[in-house]
Amino acid sequence: MKITLTVNATDYPLDVEPRRILADVLREDCRLTGTHLGCEHGVCGACTVLVDGEAVRSCLMLAVQCDGRSVRTVEGLAGADGGPHPLQRAFSAEHALQCGFCTPGFLMLAAGALDADPDLAEHPERVDSLVGSNLCRCTGYAPIRRAILRAAEEQQRLDLQA
Structure with a gap:
């Protein structure tokens, strides 16, 4: 499926399989490796990102569910000046x-x-x-x-x- 992920205010037009999880797409397709995969069952929380401002386990969310939505990863925490959050x-x-x-x-x-x-x-x-x-x-x-x-x-x- 063709989707557009808006991650840390940058659009990523992607062609992804409907079954791919958000964590994998962030890491492999968007090259944002700050999102870690631990348990891959939604238990540990290492993969937590914000989708439209809500904390979600990206190992439990399909990338296609985020089409047109705002995703924020740890790479997007830095302030406007590039300094740490x-x-x-x-x-x-x-x-x-x-x-x-x-x-x-x-x-x-x-x-x-x-x-x-x-x-x-x-x-x-x-x-x-x-x-x-x-x-x-x-x-x-x-x-x-x-x-x-x-x-x-x-x-x-x-x-x-x-």
Whole structure:
């Protein structure tokens, strides 16, 4: 099928088999390898991307389902100036990564949550629930939780200054 994926504000006209998953198309056809495939069953969350602003497991979504929709991957997190996103800075500052395999999924999950909930910093229980939906085998969840809360607080400060 001929589809057009809009990934990180760039259009990718593609001819894909209807059964191909979004994660494979992002990695192989769009050459955006930041989206990782872990379990391929929607359990681990390493493949999380945003589709029309909603966090989805790209291993469970067919690429044809995204025809004409907006997809955002970890490569699209950088700011307009090319600098790191507040989440990326917070993950570094809080040492919220070790091997890094799960990190793109956590970043995209958190980015979607921050976009949807500007008051996330005031609701750490929401962050607990969010962090529990993806798997990490290296760092444990405390540094990831701290990083998301730190980024949420920074985002709140930036919103207040604007």
